[in-house]
Amino acid sequence: MYFYLSPVYYLAQEAAEGFSVVALANQLVNGIGIVGILLLTGLGLAITFGVMRIINLAHGEFIMLGAYTTFVLQSAFNLDLLLTIPFAFIITAAIGALVEISIIRRLYGRPLETLLATWGLSIVLQGVIKLIFTAQLKYVRSPSYISGNLTLLKDAQGTPTVAISYYRLFIVIVALALLALTGYLLYRTNLGRQVRAVTQNRSMAQCLGVNTSLVDMATFAYGCGLAGVAGAVISSLKSVAPPMGQDYLVDAWMTVVTGGVDRLVGVLAGAFLIGESNATIAYLLNDPTARVIVLFAVIILIRYKPEGLFSIQKRG
Amino acid sequence: MTQTIGVAQKSKTPTKLAIVTAIIFIIMAILPFFIGNFQTSLLSKLLLFGTLAVSLDLVWGFTGILSFAHGVFFTLGGYAMAYYLKLNLSAEANTYGVALPDFMVWNGLEKLPWFIAPLQYFIVAAIAMVAVPAIFAYLIGWFIFRSKVSGVYITIITLAISSALTTFFVSQQAYTGGTNGITDVSELSIFGANIPLIGLYWMILIFTTAVLIGSWWLTQSNFGLILRSIKENENRISFLGYDVASFKIFIWTLSAGIAGITGGLFVPLNRFISPVYLAVAFGTQVVIWVAIGGRGTLIGPLVAAILLGQIQNSAEQVTQDWQLIVGILLLIVVLFIPDGLVGSIVNLFDRKSARAK
Numbered sequence: 001m002y003f004y005l006s007p008v009y010y011l012a013q014e015a016a017e018g019f020s021v022v023a024l025a026n027q028l029v030n031g032i033g034i035v036g037i038l039l040l041t042g043l044g045l046a047i048t049f050g051v052m053r054i055i056n057l058a059h060g061e062f063i064m065l066g067a068y069t070t071f072v073l074q075s076a077f078n079l080d081l082l083l084t085i086p087f088a089f090i091i092t093a094a095i096g097a098l099v100e101i102s103i104i105r106r107l108y109g110r111p112l113e114t115l116l117a118t119w120g121l122s123i124v125l126q127g128v129i130k131l132i133f134t135a136q137l138k139y140v141r142s143p144s145y146i147s148g149n150l151t152l153l154k155d156a157q158g159t160p161t162v163a164i165s166y167y168r169l170f171i172v173i174v175a176l177a178l179l180a181l182t183g184y185l186l187y188r189t190n191l192g193r194q195v196r197a198v199t200q201n202r203s204m205a206q207c208l209g210v211n212t213s214l215v216d217m218a219t220f221a222y223g224c225g226l227a228g229v230a231g232a233v234i235s236s237l238k239s240v241a242p243p244m245g246q247d248y249l250v251d252a253w254m255t256v257v258t259g260g261v262d263r264l265v266g267v268l269a270g271a272f273l274i275g276e277s278n279a280t281i282a283y284l285l286n287d288p289t290a291r292v293i294v295l296f297a298v299i300i301l302i303r304y305k306p307e308g309l310f311s312i313q314k315r316g
Numbered sequence: 317m318t319q320t321i322g323v324a325q326k327s328k329t330p331t332k333l334a335i336v337t338a339i340i341f342i343i344m345a346i347l348p349f350f351i352g353n354f355q356t357s358l359l360s361k362l363l364l365f366g367t368l369a370v371s372l373d374l375v376w377g378f379t380g381i382l383s384f385a386h387g388v389f390f391t392l393g394g395y396a397m398a399y400y401l402k403l404n405l406s407a408e409a410n411t412y413g414v415a416l417p418d419f420m421v422w423n424g425l426e427k428l429p430w431f432i433a434p435l436q437y438f439i440v441a442a443i444a445m446v447a448v449p450a451i452f453a454y455l456i457g458w459f460i461f462r463s464k465v466s467g468v469y470i471t472i473i474t475l476a477i478s479s480a481l482t483t484f485f486v487s488q489q490a491y492t493g494g495t496n497g498i499t500d501v502s503e504l505s506i507f508g509a510n511i512p513l514i515g516l517y518w519m520i521l522i523f524t525t526a527v528l529i530g531s532w533w534l535t536q537s538n539f540g541l542i543l544r545s546i547k548e549n550e551n552r553i554s555f556l557g558y559d560v561a562s563f564k565i566f567i568w569t570l571s572a573g574i575a576g577i578t579g580g581l582f583v584p585l586n587r588f589i590s591p592v593y594l595a596v597a598f599g600t601q602v603v604i605w606v607a608i609g610g611r612g613t614l615i616g617p618l619v620a621a622i623l624l625g626q627i628q629n630s631a632e633q634v635t636q637d638w639q640l641i642v643g644i645l646l647l648i649v650v651l652f653i654p655d656g657l658v659g660s661i662v663n664l665f666d667r668k669s670a671r672a673k
Contacts, residue, residue: 111467113654123642124640131637292484295477296476299477303460303463
């Protein structure tokens, strides 16, 4: 049972007692940490679902693979967490490419079948990792230079009242950097143009000489690579274990669906909305209630705006 | 998309089918005398899981709504029955001197909450195990089917519901027993008469058979035809003047009601219920049974649930990694046998009979 250790839950645990503006501000600042995690985990999905329309239920397992990559590199070569991030990207992207070639490729245009296949894949990945590393929890050390808190506000005695840990800031910065990089790749490069062409009109792109199967593979691999980076960054927040991906799956989905699947900025908006409303409600009531309320709010949102809050208006 | 309908379902006169069903039923009914208690209780459990899968098949295989929330309906029915059995036990043998379940005492409740109190009567619990999931499903169905929400998003909504309710049940420890759920429930007794394992098995067998026959009848009727048309082309059927949403809501609610009863029967067998059955993982398990058995075949999901359950049981004795086998099996089925095991067998026979003509 891992669900109650969900990341949203985990980061929102330091709720203050009694109502005060300062405590609420603290909670909102800490909510930024949740926003960062949601953004990180949602970004890969925004590529595989938003761009490619693949229902990837194995997304959480790619996060898990990224976390395990960090664990292996750290225990074998004593590598710094920051330095393992590129390796996490490369390894999960490679596995993603393999998966695209062997499974996803056969199922384009059948969304419910991809959903089932990726769920099967997620069970297999969990099983394989469990065979290799056993079900035991593994721990990853976070680098010493990003521990500690950044104090934003002090009270009269000089004790910090509004503070945010450097680690949360680090998560947010990585997430924003990846968002910017993805936006750049998608909208400013030749490859990105090809990706958008393929998703908008596959046969037309093919006629114009775009290698669609290569583009598909590259896009899916990139989405999985992003999940791997998320895993590496998150790995030291709590223990690394085979079922850890499940915690992030539903939250990542909610983030992408809330923001709107057409544009990258939607993920940012979705993460911000879910993260901050969760922090606020958690402050006013309590954490589980906040999670339940936010999830039901997202359900209501999907009902009225299936395309998400920040989607491009389509005609007809 | 070709529709997979069982061979038997196609025959106009179900005499053959009725005879086969009767024979299987009789064999199943006397089976417990030969296989011992452990296998009997395992088989009862698998029959229930199979029936749960059949209820999902009604909405997924026939109407095209893929739901991960059937574990939720199952658990809601299960909790209704668990409260009854727990209260039943607390009334007779209570170590705390009050007629309160132990987990409520631990969590500081002093008297039975008003919404749980009626469940100490069997009739109320029996109605609640159908009505609670059905009403919950009706509300969800009414909410999502009367809108433009399409297939995949409905599936995502069911994921969210499952996740939200899991969190909710875990957090409301005083009322639901938290992560542990409701444990140590009494044996099932109806109006003072204790039901032994074999009696429970027969009840479950009769229920499974009734659900199968009922579903078969329903999907053979005009109503079933409309459901299948909705799956094939929703717009066309709505242009013909059918209110698609009402049909969807009806079958969704009915399916949830059946799932609730399977949950209610599961509790006296399993002797506990917990949020494990609410979680996404169990909901997916149901989906896997239907996918492997064959969508739209009714009997397929039942066969898959029993088969996979037996595989799991024997695999568990050898290795802890039986789930890996299930995952690989699911991948193989989705990639190479999209109609599922039973669906493919049916197709094979269809092709043979077509060639014979």
